[in-house]
Amino acid sequence: MKIEVNHVSKAYKDTKALDDVSFALSEPKIYGLLGRNGAGKTTFMEILSGHILASEGEILVDGEKPFDNQRLTESICLIKEGDNFKKDLKVKNVLKIYAYFYPTWDQKLADELIREYNLSLNAKVKTLSKGMASALGIIVGLASKAPITIFDEPYIGLDAAARKKFYDILLEEYEAEKRTIIFSTHLIDEVSLMFEEVLIxxxxxLVLQEEADTLREHAYAVSGPIQDVEQFTSDKEVFQSKQLAGMMTAYVFGNMVQAESAGLTVESIPIQELMIYLTEKEGAARHVAS
Structure with missing residues (x-):
């Protein structure tokens, strides 16, 4: 399903959560939607899911607006970091409701995940720990098989092992049946290898939209004698550097091949480091301007 974001703005009183945002997601991929708190990620996801309206502009899914559009909302599943389900419902009732709502629902997968996360079907949502409530959200998101599945910090309260289990299952399901997955997270280093495209x-x-492989190829660290590194980076975009005992390491955004041919030591750097740079005012301003 093609997603078109056309000059979308959303204001809450004097605060603009989104400011003239435009981009397109044209094919099934795992998209990483990144940014600091208050960047507008959740607002975007709620507009896309048809939960709220934009103040200006529009989001179109296959040429239609998602708000008050049952055909589309049956194809979009948003799992937030909390308060996804009514507190007095039992787990089994939550699953029945979502199985009824989503025509693509996979009951076999839901049953497998209930066992995997050891959830009690008779437990009420309000009695679940944060981790178990997150597990229920993950189960619904994955089992919905919605063509557009959105996870907004879906793992609050889950330990590292349970999060890894989620990532592994998500990848297995995605490889078996491609769909558009939008993943918003602050634990970027844990999941960045899953991303096929990154939006910041x-x-x-919007300060960046790029293929993840391109980012990995173009964000790198170069190390060597101070004079050599300074000479190499004189016309490059450097977003961090450090010196010690006559040696220098610089974080660079540019062509990695040039660094290798210059005889410098080259290492890739995590997407999280690049995100931090791009969401600082100076880095963001450069990329918005370009």
Whole structure:
């Protein structure tokens, strides 16, 4: 399903959560939607899911607006970091409701995940720990098989092992049946290898949309004698550097092949480091301007 975001803004009183954002997601991929708190990620996801309206502009899914559009909302599943389900419902009732709502629902997968996460079907949502409530959200998101599945910090309270289990299952399901998965997270280093495309929001604006492989190839660290590194980086975009005992390491955004041919030591750097740079005002301003 093609997603078109056309000059979308969303204001809450004097605050603009989104400010003239435009981009397109044209094919099934795992998209990483990144940014600091207050960047506008959740607002975007709620507009896309048809939960709220934009103040200006529009989001179209296959040419239609998702708000008050049952055909589309049956194809979009948003799992937030909390309060996804009514507190007085039992787990089995939650699953029945979502199985009824989503025509693509996979009951076999839901049953497998209930066993995997050791959830009690008779437990009420309000009695679940944060981790178990997150597990229920993950189960619904994965079992919905919705063509557009959105996870907004879905693992609050889950330990590292349980999170890894989620990532592994998500990848298995995605490889078996491609769909558009939008994943918003602050634990970027844990999940960045899953991303096929990365979008970064800062203060309501889109500061970057790029293939993840391109980012990995173009964000790197070069090390060597100070004079050699300074000479190499003189016309490059450097977003961090450090010196010690006559040696220098610089974090660079540019062509990695040039660094290797210059005889410098080259290492890739995590997407999280790049996100931190791009969401600082100076880095964001450069990329918005370009």
């Amino acid at each position: 929001l800062q203060e309501g604006k």
